[in-house]
Amino acid sequence: MRERDGVVRGRPVRPDRGEGPVGYLAAILLLALVAAALVLSGAGGRIVGYVGAGICKVAQSGGLVDECPPPDPNGRNPQALDPDAPVQPCLAHSETTYLEETLTIPTKRVDVRTNSRGTLQLNKRVGPDGKVVWEVVDFTWGEGGVATPDVGGGPVKGGVWGGLMLTNGKVYGGFRTEEEARRFFDDLRNHRIGSEVKFSLRTNPLTGGFVWLGTRLPWVGDDFDRYMGGSEPDRPPTAEYMEGGVTGGFKAELRLSRVKVPLKGRGWLVSGSEANLQNGERTTYYTQRGEFEAGVQVEVGDIVQRLPAPLRQRAQQGMEDGLEAVLTAIERRFKSEFGNDFLLLPEHRAQLKAAIKVNPSIGLNYKHRGGTTWAVTEDKDGNVVGLSQVRNGQDILYARVDAKVESGNADGDRLDGTAGKQWILFAQRTLTEKRLDHSRQEDREIIDRYLLDGDTGRVERAWDEGAGTMGRTTYDNTGDTTKLEGRGAEGGRPKTRWGVFEIGRESERHTLQSAHYFKPGAGWVPWRSCR
Template sequence: MRKWSRGAARTAGRRDAGEGPLSYLVVALLCAALALALVLSGIGGRVVSSIAAAVCQIGKSAGLVQDCRPPGGGGRGQAQRDPDEPTTGCVPFMESHYLEETVGIPLRYVDVRTNSRGTLQLIERIGPDGRRTWEVVDFTWGEGGVGTPDGLRAGPVGGGVWGGLTITNGKVYGGFTSKKEAREFFDDLRDHRIGNEVKFTLRTNPLTGGFVWLGSRLPWVGDDIDRFMGGSEPDREPTEEYMDGGLTGGFRADLDLSVGPAQLKLPFKGRGWLLTGSRVNNTNGQTTHYFTQRGEFEAAVQVDVSRLVRTLPASVRRQVQQGLDEGVDVVLDMIERQLRGQYGNGFVLLPEQRAQMRAQIKINPSVGFNYKHRGGTQWGVTYDRDGDIVGINQIQNGQDIVYVRVDGRASGQNGVGDRGQLTVGGQWILFAQRTVTEKNLDYSSAEDRAVIDRYLRDGDTDAVERAWEGGAGTMSRLTYDNTGDTTKLEGRGSTPRRRLGFVEIGREAERHSLQSAHYYRKGQGWVPWQGCR
């Protein structure tokens, strides 16, 4: 609202001499009192907005103001906002990269299992005012637990289970108004955090992370160690920070259906989390305490190509074996170059050494398809900086992915019986779809407040769900198309007397592009969300 002009007020006073100004003042005070009563009662909304507009028109007639906005606070010609449309904004695009490693250490009866993952996300947001901003999310989790011994089998069935504890620490760097600036920050932080598998494993794995942390606290050299290992923080301050922890567990199994030369396996695996945590918004001081349950399940069909190759004519088998030997030579060339860099150009793998290695290493390629489902639900309660309730929300996340996969398994055995197995593979998305449903209740609304109080008092989630189904609060549903790929490396070793453990390292890059956006309108159902484009 513009400031009123002293000259205009004097002119209006001369024009409306007598009872006019006093009458206007009385009506204005009555309208203001009515608006205040409506706000305190929780009705508010468009009624209060209309009364405020009427008060402004009275002031304009009295010469107290020069301009008034239409009801709803919009500018001239601006459409009135649908009260059922979410005010949380939406995400039309997200890109995610992660590096994950798992180390298993065999004991007599169980395996000690440690795991860590570093994830970087680039997120585009559209606010309720239509402005686009970008943010970068950086989080790392660490897990520790025990499981059944790796490699257990009973006939055609193999697998095991595991369980333990997990903790996650995350930071959000928001407020980017330029996509280019956000992308540069994202790329630099990704290379710093998860650019090197060895440094990442040493820094984040629960077995070694403590030693790296102590090294980063050493005088004079601590900062250099922290920076080299990828643990140093960027110059930009985070807009949000969160930490959670809880229980985690999973299983792994495979069914061998091989018949004759056709080796067919059906691998299965899954894991889940039960977490509780807090998220702090450093900009407005709000804190959200949340509880999350989520999990993922993966099933695959895997065909061992090497067995099928053995059924081919001798001339074809020789060509295939020649191709596999050339693949081994490529790897040996890479190893030779690395060793030359360490020991000088005089280091050379002799032909007989290469031949011996090729004889010991057997490559078994396989192809197949994977299906993965991810799902989870998070409940959160948000408080302002004074500890007063702001509202509650629920976020449901579901994703289905179909991959095509290619694996190469190399195994070796030396003269004393030591065995090792290395598997390198990749997965590429053929089809994927992700759906995110977000529901919110606002404590400033009288209707929502009663539901929130009951939820906090009795933990009655069914009542909250019924309220949302009845049109309380706001609900949105976003559907994404996904593209991306995954690479993995698995190493396992053993001797005739004992197992040597295993190491698994995986990378994933995934992009989520918005396909459709809807929000729930009371009495009408799901309608297109035009503001989320």
């Protein structure tokens, strides 16, 4: 006998018990054919979504599935209905290029160190609804601090430095196509960091103030600003941010027989604020990040000296030809900066070749980057919207070629330079973003406790237990870097150091390899809307 609660012998009673499995499969097949026809005809996502929901309902009636999600009236990706799926747009592709200069000026006891970097990024972000958004990020930082001169001798030498830094950045979004965003990116790159000389004068803390005063001159200030690469584009930004904090690092070199091992590390501890100029949201954050490099270099000159005479002469001639090519490149570069009147006369070239000794080297270089950012976002009225954490890790293996140029005179004056180039052999970047939404009761309690006591450990445990959302993306990286360094000293007793000037460029492309989000009970599952 059928019970009032619709259960016989502990099992739910189906309202249409007369249908067999074949009938259900036939109905599913018919609905699937209708959905396929609608897709091919270009029907809207709303219709296709309801047909998909109908297929699931028929399967549920036949006992083939236990539960069906409600149809999405906007035809969005079904993952958007999963409460564990990230709601923020994922980073599907990124390209970065920067120009960086460092000037170290010796004083009696310590060295004064200044540094600036201009960076441009082209980013592709994909929302949970599959909508693609392109953006360009433009930011410049400046650092000022003190450094120790190179200490040590023999096989080991190096030094440390520390100081303060400030970063100002703008985000330009709303590009409709990749072509439109890339055109803006290329134009801004040529304007901002196209010239090493203009960039160094404009951004270095020691000279930037004078350039700024020049941009405020009547009648000619705007033209001067455009010439120096400081003027803003016509397109208004969609967001802007500013951050500052402390920074420090070290640089060392080990010599093991005929092998040189350069080491370098730097770190930042900063806080900042970003304003969304479209919806009025403001995000306050703090970041810990750092990077470490270790290389292995072998000087080609040591290898050349061990070659048979014919090969050694050929290699030495190749290095002389390389020096000639470097002088030609220098002349071409200065002509582009100062006009065609700049010219290296044959006698000047001969003097430079006689005074310069070239010692190239080859090797490998490994770099690790890592950082963690905690952020709290508020709406335009100051109400908390959410809490997020972003972890960024990257490992890179480079092939590197360096050429050291040494020159001097009978008075003991010396001028040394190093030119280097690196190519990425292997690199991988992993980005993990975790979020809590203040509109959800279970997340709100965690956020409010964090705002009271700042206990990040409790928040981490909550994420591990299934609170909020977590997304993880992995990228393959390609790119290269170039670097020039010059240092000098005046002869006499004691020698007077002239300081060190370094300038370098880097370009990287980050191509998405995989994307996952965390689902409690299932682990990391594919993040299909991120593509």
